[in-house]
Amino acid sequence: MKLKTKAGALLLTLISISSLFTSCNGQETFGNQYLKLVKVISLPDVKGRIDHIDVNEKERIVYISALGNNSMEVVNLLRGKVIHTIDGLSEPQGVVYISKQDEVFVANGGNGDCYFYDANTFKKTAIVHLPSDADDVRYDSVQGKIYVGYGEGGIAIIDVNTKKQTGDIKLPAHPESFQLDIPSGKIWVNIPEAGMIAVLDENKGKIIAEWRIHDPSEYFPMAYDNRDHRLFVGCRRPARLLVLDSESGKKLAELSCTSDADDMYYDKNTQRILISGGSGYMDIFQRAGIDTYKQIAHLRSRAGARTSLWIPQMKEWLLAAPAGRGNTAALLVYKMD
Missing domain, CATH: 2.130.10.10 (YVTN repeat-like/Quinoprotein amine dehydrogenase)
Structure with missing residues (x-):
């Protein structure tokens, strides 16, 4: 009995450690070489x-x-x-x-x-x-x-x-979320309650x-590549990244991504897509060819850190983490290599 108890305790410990490196959808974290946490700025009086x-x-x-x-x-x-x-x-x-x-x-x-x-x-x-x-x-x-x-x-x-x-x-x-194309006057808008992405002419x-688009659905964040006319859309049900032709709406690619996504960015210099999710994970996708994309990072942030800002000139990604689980609210500052 004593040996079994110790074995059980060890198993639970290993499971607990493993869960720290595995997201809610079962995907293990990877890609630490692309992103480094360089600063945590406390927001001590911020609740909610x-x-x-x-x-x-x-x-x-x-x-x-x-x-x-x-x-x-x-x-x-x-x-x-x-x-x-x-x-x-x-x-x-x-x-x-x-x-x-x-x-x-x-x-x-x-x-x-x-x-x-x-x-x-x-x-x-x-x-x-x-x-x-x-x-x-x-x-x-x-x-x-x-x-x-x-x-x-x-x-x-x-x-x-x-x-x-x-x-x-x-x-x-x-x-x-919505995106603008200034020269043409077009605006693409995610309208999840209506089950559609609307294209507007200003x-x-x-x-x-x-x-x-009914499957996947609940599309919230959006990013735009104005050079190659690609629209990137983050869906929550299920958690997916969609790549669309911004002129026709044709779906060109679909990949699994972090859940509860709320902000998304396309960096034209590296041709990378960055997504922050409220599940406490952030993803980086790399364009690998014509309408071919590869996930190169799936990293732990903090639960609820769904909103973010990408600063391309500084190669910095800022994530807003709400208070919870013993942590005060904070601004997480990452540097991308």
Whole structure:
């Protein structure tokens, strides 16, 4: 009995150790040579879910939408600490730094309001009211436009100079991630509740194509390769990476990926796709040929770290990890080789 007890204890220990290196879908971690954790910046006062991130690259300042905390955290990457907190927000989600004006724009999911802030004084300079659930944002620095997905179905267009809404494209349900092609005026939008990816024409102000993909489904993050006209879509049911022809919607590749994905990036210099998932894992895929992709890394991050930001010039990948399991909330800073 004693020998059996010791053997059982050893088996449980080995299983426990093994689970540390195996994701929830049974895939073992690999690819450590591609990514190195270089800094963990504590967000000590942040509770609850964390949403999107943006950066002032010149000053190395990061803006984090702490949705569950109703705040925006301002982090100095060089000093490795929070330098300011904007409180009293209403479930902030999308955020963008406007370099030309040295301002920060944040979209609130709770009340739908969008705020402009002076990036030095953090004084609120303008408010744009949207109906509800202002979510993901994109910034066109050339034309000075911010695009905001919101409510039961719409993309609002806001002029950063006048700080007024100048356009609105109606959608059948709430939009998740979307991507812009500035030269053509096309916008691709994930609309999981409607079971489709919509293609919009900004100039016409309407949907011009609907791509219905039922398996896999629940598509949230999206990235775009404007050179080769490829659209990368992250699905949650089941967890898959889809590669689509951005002109026709034709599916060109499908690969398993981390679950509960919420942010995705395509790095044109390395031709790599980066995906962060709330399951606590992050993936890197390498383009290996014409419409051929290979997973080169599946690494542990932290549970709930679904949102992230890729900074190509610095080769840095920032992940927002919420508090939990004895850890305070933190910004995880990775360097990619």
